[in-house]
Amino acid sequence: MCHMANTEGSISSVLSEKRMFHPNPEFSESATVKSMSEYERLYHSAEEDPLKYWASIASNFHWFKKWDTVMEWNEPHSKWFVGGETNLCYNAIDVHVNTWRKNKAAIIWEGEEGEQLTLTYLQLHREVSKFANVLKRRGVEKGDRVAIYMGMTPELVIAVLACARIGAVHNVIFGGFSANAVAERINDSHAKMLVTADGAVRRGKTVNLKDVVDEALVETPSIQNVIVHQRTKQDIHFQDGRDHWWHDLMGLASEYCPAESLDSEHPLFILYTSGSTGKPKGILHTTGGYMTHAGNSFKHVFDIKEQDIYWCSADVGWITGHSYIIYGPLINGATVLLYEGAPNYPQWDRFWDMIQRHKVTIFYTAPTAIRAFIRAGDEWVTKHDLSSLRLLGTVGEPINPEAWMWYHKFIGKEKCPIVDTWWQTETGGIMISPLPGATPTKPGTATRPLPGILVDVVHKDGTSCKPNEGGFLVVKHPWPSMLRTIYGDDERYKKTYWSEVDGMYFTGDGARKDEDGYIWIMGRVDDVVNISGHRLGTSEVESALVSHDAVAEAAVVSRPDDLKGNALVAFVTLKEEFEGDQKLRVELRDHVSKEIGPIAKPDDIRWAEALPKTRSGKIMRRLLREMATSKEVKGDMTTLEDFSVLEKLRQEEEKSHEENSK
Ligand code: PRX
Secondary structure, three states: OOOOOOOOOOEEOOOOOOOOEOOOHHHHHOOOOOOHHHHHHHHHHHHHOHHHHHHHHHOOOOEEEOOOEEEEEEOOEEEEEEOOEEOHHHHHHHHHHOOHHHHOEEEEEEOOOOOEEEEEHHHHHHHHHHHHHHHHHOOOOOOOEEEEEOOOOHHHHHHHHHHHHHOOEEEEOOOOOOHHHHHHHHHHHOOOEEEEEOOEEEOOEEEOHHHHHHHHHOOOOOOOEEEEEOOOOOOOOOOOOOEEEHHHHHHHOOOOOOOOOEEOOOEEEEEEEOOOOOOOEEEEEEHHHHHHHHHHHHHHHOOOOOOOEEEEOOOOOOHHHHHHHHHHHHHOOOEEEEEOOOOOOOOOOHHHHHHHHHOOOEEEEOHHHHHHHHHHOOHHHHOOOOOOOOEEEEEOOOOOHHHHHHHHHHHOOOOOOEEEEEOOHHHOOOOEOOOOOOOOEOOOOOEOEOOOOOEEEEOOOOOEOOOOOEEEEEEOOOOOOOOOEEOOOHHHHHHHHHOOOOOOEEEEEEEEEOOOOOEEEEEEHHHEEEEOOEEEEHHHHHHHHHOOOOEEEEEEEEEEEOOOEEEEEEEEEEOOOOOOOHHHHHHHHHHHHHHOOHHHOOOEEEEOOOOOEEOOOOEOHHHHHHHHHHOOOOOOOOOEOOOHHHHHHHHHHHHHHHHHOO
């Protein structure tokens, strides 16, 4: 990482975005938070006394025993609602089963081939209770870790909730991970049980999950039992004594399984997230605090109403799926659409077709998906009736303003507010986001922090940056759903999050706060480049590129340059109908120069059919950096989704090297 001489930690911001969109009055009228002044009131009272605020939120949920102390802080460790006892599964299901909602759809599932299944809250309660009994019968006790490795089926949700019901700690492993990655996560968490499926369905093919599991389990001594859900009915290897069919065990299980009364700080789950180097970090979340923020943030950010059909297209294998497919929505008694498969199966209009058929009202997805839809072409969207939609959301990466505008225009038909939600696996829930009935939005910013969340943009010494001065994004006060530690490695927890800026949680992101207090994420601090003494967030240069008509997606990295110190290299994916040539290169350079200034003009532009991404869709700039610097990629690649992307880039690299030097 490079530093400027005087203001260490400051990053130059070059992107300026002036468009602003106000929520329409009709939306605001019925929203949970109706105006900016209401938001300001809430925000300031929470800022004055965060503990009082969080206690009032927590009291909206069901506690078997009320807490004695709201929070105990022993930097960098916090405990929330100390002495209280509750259960997340109880709050997500049982509380509804005792009301009229018992016959409301909790989950509407659609398989990739179009199969449908609906579980009402009462039915979900029955399945979860049965599976909780199955886990207990197979020796899982409170505090034991259960690994879950499945595709996006209702059984995945049932398994997660059953763990929460009995106080077992779930460790969901994304269904696309390899045997090595599965084994590593099982071993790190010492999981006793694995819940999986024979296969998963993806893009019209079956993924042989059980084969991967069999390979992984050779190296995982802690696993005693494996429960296999039959999804694809393909032939699989079955190890007697260890492997059991889901349906066999469920057939014998009782429907009666009261939810355990658990200490507020009882561990709820471990979810692994990749560090840029080294082994994955097991992010540990606990019960009462996580519940409080997941439930409350969902209600406010998604403005949920009884009649909504809410769809989050993330995978349950990521934090977004944990907090905003399962816990947040179910705590609020919402109806959740759960989709098993790929966004482009059988064609690129699958999502729009589903929104039309299910009359989805709230849709939450990732910028990477939006950019893929833009690339595929508008005609896939325009042939569908999307008029049921009333609210849109994004998460996972900075959304380039032009991608935001496309989402606004083509999906939201200029009437749906967009909530650009900034948060992390570590934060457990949304931290910065518009409140859709209150906050005027600007394309490309997650706007303002939620009430009770005290974030700032600071220099390395912890002093606040001036408006529009780039710096480190930090959180200055503990919040209930913060990670408690990195499982098994408290030192790494302290080092990663609490040693960069004194007394504050360091997010790893660079950001700037504009004159309205809106926060603009400039990407991971590791992705900052130093050009002629200015530290630039690469995401701004990327957004400038994406604002050109021909560009679908771009990733910008730096490579050492003899003359300039550093040179900017842009990897660019064009929209389907455009061809990459020298003329377009010149045009793109000029375009960036016009949008940002000559300083940000890429030195090389390389055409990329696709960019290397993590399995959750984030661009792996580190690999591109290595490629741009040494033509070779050596670092950790276990989270890379598609290896062939690298090979294609390598071939392209040879070609563009010559052309760029012309
Ligand atoms: O860099 C930020 C980016 O994603 C990181 C967190 O990644 P993960 O733990 O995988 O969680 C993703 C889902 C919550 C952040 O440090 N990020 C996430 N949301 C946004 C974002 N960057 C800009 N804008 C966002 N809305």
